[in-house]
Amino acid sequence: MSSVDVIVPCYRYGHFLRECIESVLAQTEVEVRALIIDDASPDNSGEVGEALSRENRRVSCIHHAVNKGHITTYNEGIEWVEADYYILLSADDYLLPGALGRSARLMDAHPAMGLSFGQAITRMEGEAANLVPSSGDGWRVLSGSEFIRVSGAKNIVPTPTAVVRTSLQKRLGGYRVELPHSGDMEMWLRLAAHGDVGILDQYQAVYRLHAANMSARYYASQYLPDLQQRKAAADCFLDTCSDILPDAGHMHRRLIELLARETVGFASSAFNAGELDLSRQLSEFARELDPAVVRSGRWMKLAFKRCVGTELWNMMRSPMQRMRSRARHEG
Structure with a gap:
């Protein structure tokens, strides 16, 4: 059985954190661990994270005494991962049932694949997620060059669905501090330069859209x-x-x-x-x-x-x- 480590950066998302972690622990067909990294949140994120780690041995929680920012937090998580694959899952998002198993099966079958991703459902603040049926059970494998041509100058990968081969990530290094708002895009391009990319037709995660989103504040500027x-x-x-x-x-x-x-x-x-x-x-x-x-x-x-x-x-x-x-x- 393949293993997946899940990095959960958390800043002021204590009220979302339990739903996020429970979605990770409910994944089937893979062995999972989760690391909550509380980046000096002023809310109850630390208390919620500690409670979750006490409740389940597969969950660990660490706290920053001062806020280090998301790039440093991501890279700290990448240093921690040991599983076959890993995923970065913001504490305000959550996985859909079977997501990690589907990704792992695809990547197990294609050893040259460094990255796989699927579709994400957007959940608006104050609304229930519109859990529409899966769009299908198919998948595609693109060469790295094909993926770069398809993605163009945009980030087409929904981050809460992106599963990365750990050995390749360790070889290529972490996120770049000089790219605080396009680090994901650069990372997918870098991974694609070194391996194939898998695209799943299924909905893999829920992306929660709300006023506190860092990306929403950034793009609105x-x-x-x-x-x-x-x-x-x-x-x-x-x-x-x-x-x-x-x-x-x-x-x-x-x-x-x-x-x-x-x-x-x-x-x-x-x-x-x-x-x-x-x-x-x-x-x-x-x-x-x-x-x-x-x-x-x-x-x-x-x-x-x-x-x-x-x-x-x-x-x-x-x-x-x-x-x-x-x-x-x-x-």
Whole structure:
């Protein structure tokens, strides 16, 4: 029977922690252990973690005297893991029944696979999880290069579903402190450069969306910091994987081109919202990423919008949206 270690970073999520850990202990077909890392939470996370560790010998709990941040906490957990596979599971998320068994079976059958992931259900704050039936029982295996092409300049892996082969992770090292908001994206690219990636059709975990999410607070602070971090992740991928993948340079250029196009799209959205300074910053960043983006259709559309001005563009925009909507319904 394969084994899976589960790292559970926790900061101010004491009220979610028991549900998270119980979902881990209920997993079948694998041997599991869980490590709760309380990062100096000001709530009752430490007390809940200690109670859970007393109740079940498979659960351990450690506490930080001062807050060390999520990257340091993740890496501390990676040093602890010993099982065949491991997963990072935030204390506010939880696994669905059989998730780890499905992942382990797939990875057992494909020794070259360094990473597997599935789908996640989003649970909104104050609502019960919409536990829809599984989307299927299939799976796909992508080569690392295929995964990098499919993912592009985005993080397509729901973190609470990502199971990693421990031996490969130990060889490649942990998360990078210089990438606090795109560390996951860089990690999946790095793992993919060294192994295959499995994609399960099933729902594997529930991602809880609420006001206290670190990612929600970050992305709400405008587009630019996220785009800059994704650029840094792509650059880090090139620096660390160019000796492994013969076409890493081409892959990097493709990631940057896609990111530039996406940035122009955000600049256009900011223009529509009347955030003209943000739109200008985003378009300048897009051109820095890829000077050729100025020949794209997105850039030309944004240039036209700027020529006509926000007031006239928004007057033109509503009729065009109605026409597109009518065409979709009639089609």
